[in-house]
Amino acid sequence: MRRLLGKTGGPPNGWMYIHKGYELKAGTEKALQVKVRQHMQVNGDPIPRNLSEVIQDQICSRIPADLCSGKDPKNFNISPSDLYKGTRAIIDIAIRGKRAFIPQEEAEKRAKECAACEFNQSYKTKCMRCRIVYGLVSGFVRQKRTESDGELGVCVLCRCLNKAQVHVAGDVLRKIRMNPEKYPTCWKRKIYEEK
Numbered sequence: 001m002r003r004l005l006g007k008t009g010g011p012p013n014g015w016m017y018i019h020k021g022y023e024l025k026a027g028t029e030k031a032l033q034v035k036v037r038q039h040m041q042v043n044g045d046p047i048p049r050n051l052s053e054v055i056q057d058q059i060c061s062r063i064p065a066d067l068c069s070g071k072d073p074k075n076f077n078i079s080p081s082d083l084y085k086g087t088r089a090i091i092d093i094a095i096r097g098k099r100a101f102i103p104q105e106e107a108e109k110r111a112k113e114c115a116a117c118e119f120n121q122s123y124k125t126k127c128m129r130c131r132i133v134y135g136l137v138s139g140f141v142r143q144k145r146t147e148s149d150g151e152l153g154v155c156v157l158c159r160c161l162n163k164a165q166v167h168v169a170g171d172v173l174r175k176i177r178m179n180p181e182k183y184p185t186c187w188k189r190k191i192y193e194e195k
């Protein structure tokens with residue numbers, strides 16, 4: 001099982017555990033354990049003795065590998081709310097057509113930043129929902145390319161496909177809510193701060 005290497009400040013996406021499709025969130029590790037335990041009890045599920053490790057292992061499946069110890073393969077899992085937000089963004093892009101995209105020059109700059117970022121991770125995954133969503137997103141930006149495409153994967157902070165999101169206008173991306181404070185000072189954080 002993977003373990004978080006440093007817990008100060010919490011994981012990049014916050015303390016969150018998905019149990020039976022429900023996203024349980026808390027401000028601290030202990031508070032999350034309480035919520036998870038309660039949720040498992042209410043659902044009649046056995047509570048693992050090593051609950052802390054179980055929670056950490058799941059969190060480690062969503063964040064950069066170098067923030068965790070252990071060698072289990074990364075396994076991106078899209079949560080129900082990720083799926084909802086991703087679908088909303090896809091619909092928005094479809095409605096706006098060309099107006100949903102930014103000029104090529106700007107997309108190249110974003111792509112370079114993502115390519116050099118620790119939160120850009122490859123996303124080989126067995127998760128069928130992830131593949132469907134990323135396949136749909138890729139379809140909408142099929143004609144769009146950048147010179148950095150070969151180095152772009154998924155942003156583990158927002159679960160967005162970097163190859164696609166670097167082309168999309170700020171007001172579309174702002175609909176995919178996330179916590180800007182968890183981001184490095186990258187192009188995407190600036191979009192959230194501009195609004």
Ligand code: SF4
Nearest residue numbers: 114117120155186188
């Ligand atoms: S969007 Fe920002 S945090 Fe995410 S991979 Fe790109 S540069 Fe990194």
